[in-house]
Amino acid sequence: MMHTPYPGIYPIPFMPMYVMMARAYVPYQTYIQAYPLTEAIQKGTLFPELYQPYIEKDPHWKGEK
Amino acid sequence: MWIYEKKLQYPVRVTCGPNPKLAQYLLTQYGGPDGELSAALRYLNQRYTIPTNEAKGLLTDIGTEELAHVEIITTMIYQLTKDATVEDYEAVDMGSFYAIRDKALFYSDSNGVPWTATYIQAHSDPITDLHEDMAAEQKARAVYEHLLNLTDDPGVKDALRFLREREVVHFQRFGEALRIVQEYIDAKKIY
16 A cells, blocks of 8 residues: 555645645656666656756857757 | 765766866856755755655755765866866966965855855745745756856766756656645645
8 A cells, every 4th residue: 555644635636626826836747658777867867758958059149049 | 864875976077178267167056056055955954844754855865966966066177177277277367266275166156255054045834945945946957058058068068968957857846845735734724
């Protein structure tokens, strides 16, 4: 049996059922798939949905791609 | 208690050194307001009063990882300065850095402003603390992007991209801790 220290709150849904004003929500991640480990360390994350690399500015075009 | 592994979380090999100017830029991620030291000390201090086992565990884990990032930053700074001569410092107008410390590190930002505990906060309110932590991750991500714009050293860029991605992942994890804490607080009001 899964250890649930706080009864009634699990599983945490992807987004809350009832959204309230003046609150911030981040989607709750559930496992879908993983990169191979060598690729994961190189990318900085195990999870494709969290891999969000920075697209660098091109200095020759005044910051526009 | 910590177990020390005598290797970096991510390997660092600076491509083109010495480059004391780039080392100076990187210094903000060492002892700057949104640097890795600030992050580690913020999280390892907040963990005592945060409710829920998930949030306590997360602050300890991420706080520990930020210490590993401190090592990565200092390794880059060391590699960029270890073979630098006095002339190299003078050539990029960094004689004042050399005059004070030679090649020693110091907990300061790139402008030499010393690290201060006022960079970090703790309020015991878990919503407040987690929002600060999420903001800290975003600020560190933005600074890594500025650093990526400031260098074309492939070795430095490679490590900076890894560290930047970790900020993205940590933001997600703090966001999930916030979701658990929100549910936990709401459930307590009902029972």
